[in-house]
Amino acid sequence: MTGSVFSRAAGRDLPVVAGGRGTELFDTAGRRYLDAAGGAIVVGIGHGSAEVADAIAAQARRVAYVHGSAFASTALEEYAETLGPLLPVDDPYIYPVSGGSEAVETALKVARAYHLARGEDRSVVIGRTGAYHGNTRGALSVSGRDGLRAPYLPWLGSAAHTTSPYEYRCPFPESHPNGCGARHAEALEQEIVAQGPQTVAAFIAEPIAGAALGACVPPDDYWPAISEVCRRYGVLLIADEVMTGFGRTGRWFGSDHWGVRPDLLVAAKGAASGYWPLGLTVCSGEVHDTVQRAGFVHGFTYSHHAVGAAAGLAVLNVLSRDGLVEAAAARGDQLGEELRGALSEHPHVGDIRGRGLLWAVELVADRETKAPFPRSERVAERIVAAAKERGVLLYHSTGCANGSEGDLLVFGPPLVITPAQVTEVTAGCATAIHEILAR
Numbered sequence: 112m113t114g115s116v117f118s119r120a121a122g123r124d125l126p127v128v129a130g131g132r133g134t135e136l137f138d139t140a141g142r143r144y145l146d147a148a149g150g151a152i153v154v155g156i157g158h159g160s161a162e163v164a165d166a167i168a169a170q171a172r173r174v175a176y177v178h179g180s181a182f183a184s185t186a187l188e189e190y191a192e193t194l195g196p197l198l199p200v201d202d203p204y205i206y207p208v209s210g211g212s213e214a215v216e217t218a219l220k221v222a223r224a225y226h227l228a229r230g231e232d233r234s235v236v237i238g239r240t241g242a243y244h245g246n247t248r249g250a251l252s253v254s255g256r257d258g259l260r261a262p263y264l265p266w267l268g269s270a271a272h273t274t275s276p277y278e279y280r281c282p283f284p285e286s287h288p289n290g291c292g293a294r295h296a297e298a299l300e301q302e303i304v305a306q307g308p309q310t311v312a313a314f315i316a317e318p319i320a321g322a323a324l325g326a327c328v329p330p331d332d333y334w335p336a337i338s339e340v341c342r343r344y345g346v347l348l349i350a351d352e353v354m355t356g357f358g359r360t361g362r363w364f365g366s367d368h369w370g371v372r373p374d375l376l377v378a379a380k381g382a383a384s385g386y387w388p389l390g391l392t393v394c395s396g397e398v399h400d401t402v403q404r405a406g407f408v409h410g411f412t413y414s415h416h417a418v419g420a421a422a423g424l425a426v427l428n429v430l431s432r433d434g435l436v437e438a439a440a441a442r443g444d445q446l447g448e449e450l451r452g453a454l455s456e457h458p459h460v461g462d463i464r465g466r467g468l469l470w471a472v473e474l475v476a477d478r479e480t481k482a483p484f485p486r487s488e489r490v491a492e493r494i495v496a497a498a499k500e501r502g503v504l505l506y507h508s509t510g511c512a513n514g515s516e517g518d519l520l521v522f523g524p525p526l527v528i529t530p531a532q533v534t535e536v537t538a539g540c541a542t543a544i545h546e547i548l549a550r
């Protein structure tokens with residue numbers, strides 16, 4: 112008997128990756144791909160960094176593993192010290208884990224532990240409709256993606272949900288575009304009151320909704336109003352920056368666009384740019400001190416990993432030294448402009464939106480009514496496959512319109528993408544759209 116891979120692409124033959132450099136990937140058949148998605152919006156500093164690989168190797172040679180409860184490590188101390196001033200969190204404490212879902216689970220537990228330590232038995236977490244926070248059970252509970260939740264519903268259910276600032280399909284059309292931030296804040300307040308304010312521990316949301324709803328930038332009055340409601344009810348604000356963190360949206364963190372200061376922040380993806388499975392839960396000094404006083408019942412074998420910290424620090428150094436956050440802002444403006452130039456008149460392009468190097472194109476069957484394509488047509492998947500055939504890698508997401516239907520093409524290239532490559536991405540995507548939707 113031979114062992115086999117439990118594939119994530121059942122029934123499809125995948126090319127075998129041979130190498131990567133910057134924004135490019137190469138397969139063993141010699142084909143070149145321009146990576147406009149960084150995998151799943153993961154790779155910030157680009158593929159093939161010898162500097163990061165060397166930092167990982169050096170730490171692994173020194174010592175690869177110690178248990179987080181037995182030893183501190185210079186790598187981790189140095190990482191926390193360097194990252195701290197960049198985080199939009201007051202007096203930040205960093206709990207490193209192995210990915211986004213683990214970081215979300217940790218943040219949910221910190222939130223509950225915080226209230227328990229203060230003598231308050233709060234357990235409800237409010238998420239948003241259509242949101243994605245991870246596939247482990249706690250993270251999936253607070254997520255609002257019906258398709259991912261459906262098979263596991265008997266295990267989910269302790270979370271509540273409120274509205275998402277999804278401007279293209281705004282739930283408050285009568286206030287749109289001015290004042291819908293206030294309406295979302297009212298909706299959050301109503302949910303807190305309906306749950307019983309003394310039971311609500313936290314509200315979790317992405318500053319800019321990532322792949323699930325397709326790079327939805329909220330109106331400018333959204334975050335100030337939402338933060339005020341959370342503070343008024345003693346509800347901790349958890350910013351999920353797994354996708355938006357580490358320069359992706361043209362600022363170090365998505366929260367920075369509105370000066371949001373969350374009590375907890377979770378990050379992953381860009382934190383180590385794919386070189387190491389690194390996630391981070393960050394909490395404010397006040398939350399940390401309160402939880403530590405009572406004792407935090409939690410932990411993973413691979414949390415506080417010294418090699419992960421070395422990878423994170425090396426990535427951080429590249430982002431800072433090479434000015435990649437600023438580059439994301441500049442290349443992002445170019446990408447948005449070129450996507451609009453190439454696609455805004457297309458009869459099946461409903462919306463083009465984004466910030467920095469996180470963009471999405473929402474495809475619709477009918478622009479007038481915004482009706483989505485039937486899911487059975489698999490429009491997003493077919494366009495992504497056609498673009499891949501042409502050597503351009505895009506990411507897709509489905510279900511944004513009504514939980515099951517809605518086709519999104521998502522763009523999140525490495526932040527090192529050049530102006531000429533941005534143009535190549537737009538051209539490859541436009542050709543794939545024309546090819547699939549002309550039929």
Ligand SMILES: Cc1ncc(COP(=O)(O)O)c(C=O)c1O
Nearest residue numbers: 210211212243244245353354379
């Ligand atoms: C916003 C957000 N939160 C959490 C996660 C979960 O992260 P991971 O897949 O590393 O567990 C993701 C993954 O796509 C994400 O986009």
